[in-house]
Amino acid sequence: MRLWKILPVVVLYGLLPARSARAQLIETAYPSDVPGFDTGQGVSVTSRIQTDTAWHEIPLGAELLHPEVTESIGHDSAILAGRQPSWIVETAPSVTLNAKDTGYSVTAEASADDIRYLDGPGISDTDWTAAVGGTFDLADCAVTAAVAHLALHENDTALDAAQYDEPLSYAVNTLRLSAQTPASRLTIQPSFDLSQYEFGSATIGGVAASQAYRDRVVAEAGLTVSYGIKEYDDPNRALLSIEPDAGHYPNQTLGEPARDYAGGTVMLGVEHDLDGVWGWRIQAGAGGRVYRSSYENQFVPLMDAAVTWQPNERTTWHAALFRQIESAADEGEGDYVATIGGVAMDRELRRDLILHLGADLDRADFTGASETFITGRVGLQWLISPVLRARATLTLTDHQSSTATPFGEDVFMLSMTAGL
Template sequence: MQALPKRRRRYRAAEPALVRCLLGLLAACTASQAAAQGIPAGDAAISVQKRPRPELDPIPLRFGAFEVLPSAELRVSYEDNIYAARTGKVDDALVTLATGFAARSTWARHAVSLDADAALARGLSQDNENTDTYDARAAARLDLGVATSASVRIGYARAYEPRGSVGDTTVRGPRIAYNALETGAQIRHETGRLLVEAEASLDTFRYAPYRVAGAALAQGDRDYRTWSTSLRTGYAVGPGVALFVEGSYNQARYPDEARSLDRSSDGYSVRGGVQFGVTRLVRGRAALGYQDQRYDDPAFPRIKGLDFAASLEWNPTQMVTWTLDARRTIQRSPLAGVAGIRQSRYGAKADYELRRNLILTARLDRTASDYAGTGRVQKDFSGVLGAQWLANRRLRVSAQIGFQATRSDGSSAGGRAGGEAGAIGRRFDRRRVSLSLRYTL
């Protein structure tokens, strides 16, 4: 098999402007520190979505030392391009029934939580959109002293690749299902101005086969497990402002890889930045660093370069919250001939409390996915307008209208037979509307 062509460095031209933008954000955060002296570190902003509303918030059921919130939801949605296809668009309506369960301990020390969700979705005309999903998550925290705590978590989920995502390779075929087992442990120590956190996780993903024209197509080559560990240390340099340094290391393995190319890899990331919450107006986090992912097979190019993560939440009034976020990550590729995807995400969101019980939301997102070793760069632009009506403590009604526009440059090596996602990339537009009613017992 011929070696894949060298990866184009098309993202480098945009890096200087991005660096200047993030450095400007860091400078603004440092400048705001001088004006915020005397403001307690805990006097941070409270966003529109997170603000407590005692007269409208659900009242949990009490079982001894536990609070429980069961819920049920009915959601109806319509999409004009259900398969996220370039041509031959098919529309359909989907009806989803979902249930949820959340339990929390109320102990003064230590904590235990359990969350579970299940949903059944059915397409009115397209059976390929029928899905049954569920997930369960448990977590526990042990307080080892005033300044130290340890926590563990475990979760198991049955989910499907979203239509139009980089993992959706069947296009007009059945949805791709997978099972995920995620485990993790963390230890945290905070004393005076110093904070130290260490975390380790082990996640396993297994993909279910799907059927096309009566034949079962295995997905074992997509199964993988990843182990990662991270260390973060921060130091408070002033009221509500802390500098931090964090690093992480990961290993990804494909236990059932049966192809000649092995996509297993090892990688690390190192970042430094500032975290702030200096006034009721603004809080956020910004970090710059370096990331590097090496693949076991020399046919796959090494992915390395600038790493960044930033979020900013601004509350100019108690009724408005603006949120900006940006992040660069390295994603595993669903295509056999491509090992990794460098993905850059940028988002902007506005929440407006029109009335105490009526919240309006608008969000725009842009994602650029660079398929390493190929000429393919996929760009996604999406937006959502939504409204949430808190009718009372138990009933919440939500409505949304959204769109997605996806364009790909170049072609990728790999992909599944009959799937335009691998052969020529993706190019489509779609719109979606939805209405949901959520009832909490």
């Protein structure tokens, strides 16, 4: 493929525009700084930015306010409406409010992402999100509660997306609850997630196509048990995760089978807390879904693995691979299996200059069909001051499909972020 002729493959993780060419799983859309949605990836070169270049925050009594705005200009070689190239202007403001005291912490965040395609103004759109989450102590347990509303758009460069004439609007409302027992050799973490999805109408090949049949309510319960293999403070811990789930589709198309399902996952593995050099988590197991109607029931092997390696104080390597069941967009397909993997490196060239390189593989397996995206990125972030940052990113993606014509998409962006 052309991609391998251009690279070594490269990535700038977390600094890319929201509509960059990668798998648009909903997990990537939640605000990563809000408790209940944060990813907890641990220490890295980018998470321990030096004090003299760290973001400032505005004190409001005991609270801290952090507004910022990112302005970007770039070029996409394959936007919607015929895969034509277009220049892009993107504006992404956000504001975060943090409140902490003994026994609790709360974070609220609101953000927007407005993207204008200069050569395709009819497909320009604006996403926005709002979320609030907090942690507090209850009977010696750490309890987390979070809610979020996301107003987003799906384009045809996402996994399992149709060839839309313009981005498809959809909204997600989510409630998350979890608790964790006090630190000991044995810890238990129950959780509960409830999500509602609402989809708008799309136009495909000039024909209006309602996507309301994709509306759904999904409930997920969970129980994670962690056990120190040798003793209480052993960095090596055994893991057991059990997550039953169920989905209800209230707006099925007349004549189509109901898509309601019940299922879940069971994963067993081990993790090693980051010790300054290594940190890793490996879980493997199986998941399945059983449908009310004639869709083919799912039962597949699953995994969740992540590794962090810090060979020195200026370099961090990350690698991850996970496999999970996702709800399919096509009415004739119940669900599909998503396999997402990647490797990336953060390198502090100077204390104010960070290079990030890496590659991603995103694959969707349907009944008798598949899609595969191979993405490489390179980016450079300049920490100019505590109130100003600049970055440049280049993303190269090959889109391969067993049912559609393959195509490539190249995105280059220059961005400036100002914040207080």
